[in-house]
Amino acid sequence: MSVHELAQSGPSVPQVPIGHWIESAVDWVNNNLGPALDGIGSAITACVDGLSYVLGVVPWPVMVLLFVALGWWLRTWKFAIFALIGPLLIVSMRLWDQAMDTLALIIVAGAIALILAVPIGIAAGQNAVVSRIAKPVLDLMQTMPAFVYLIPAVILFRLGVVPGVVATVIFAMPPGVRLTELGVRQVDREVVEAGEAFGASPWKVLSRIKLPLALGTIMAGVNQVIMLALSMVVIAGMLSAPGLGQSVVSALSQVEVGAGFQAGLAVVILAIFLDRITAALGERAAPAKKLERRLRAVKRRAARTKDTGTETVDATRVGAGV
Secondary structure: OOHHHHHHOOOOOOOOOHHHHHHHHHHHHHHHOHHHHHHHHHHHHHHHHHHHHHHHHOOHHHHHHHHHHHHHHHOOHHHHHHHHHHHHHHHHOOOHHHHHHHHHHHHHHHHHHHHHHHHHHHHHHHOHHHHHHHHHHHHHHHHOOHHHHHHHHHHHHOOOHHHHHHHHHHHHHHHHHHHHHHHHHOOOHHHHHHHHOOOOOHHHHHHHHHHHHHHHHHHHHHHHHHHHHHOOHHHHHHOOOOOHHHHHHHHHHOOOHHHHHHHHHHHHHHHHHHHHHHHHHHHHHOOHHHHHHHHHHHHHHHHHHHHHOOOOOOHHHHHHOO
């Protein structure tokens, strides 16, 4: 008897019809929530089309100058040179309109992902039960092959930009949730106690102390969400979503190496620009060190006040003044 036959002759394990359950769930959603899905799809399409129209109406020299100004203001003059050469290269490859379509799709998908991810991350950072529930769900979302998301997305929303945005949101959300939770949890306990010592409410501690101190880590999550969203443009192109992904898919189907390389290079240029800009925004938006020093000073002053009984300080005002 072969090894395969021996394995087959062993005790049988009952089949768990997980696939059937998923199909039933998708069918139920499709049959019972059709109007809601149509509304969601229409809203996503309107956002992407509207933003794509705005980006397309602005003349490309104006957009290039805007990229250069952002690069110089947020980074350095060296990056401003890249922000000039990169977009000009996209224009020279006749891919500017597709790049703007891709940028619109990434902005909309990234915004939706962050609107969902940041509150969940804050809740997970504040509550251990929410964190324990969120972790396995995030693990599933992050490790499941992206193509698997496309099957229910296409069934529910049909071909077009909407299933691409939905798949991108699911794929890009986990880093936003994880890094937001990490930032909230890593706030120095002594700094939090400085606010609590003066009777600050939990909401004030969160909004005026924890979130400002965690902003750098949260912005790192924003950066990762945008990068993962950019990595999904080709898959969105497979679903007939406009943009550089569609150019890559077209080049792949026609075996045009040059056209595919050009579209991929345009994606890389967009990725580098967005990565550096969001990273710079994170560095500028996080007054963590300054706020932490001031709150530590408040706690030391509180200790002296407790001994002398002559001085009081509102720690939450210190946080708000940064």
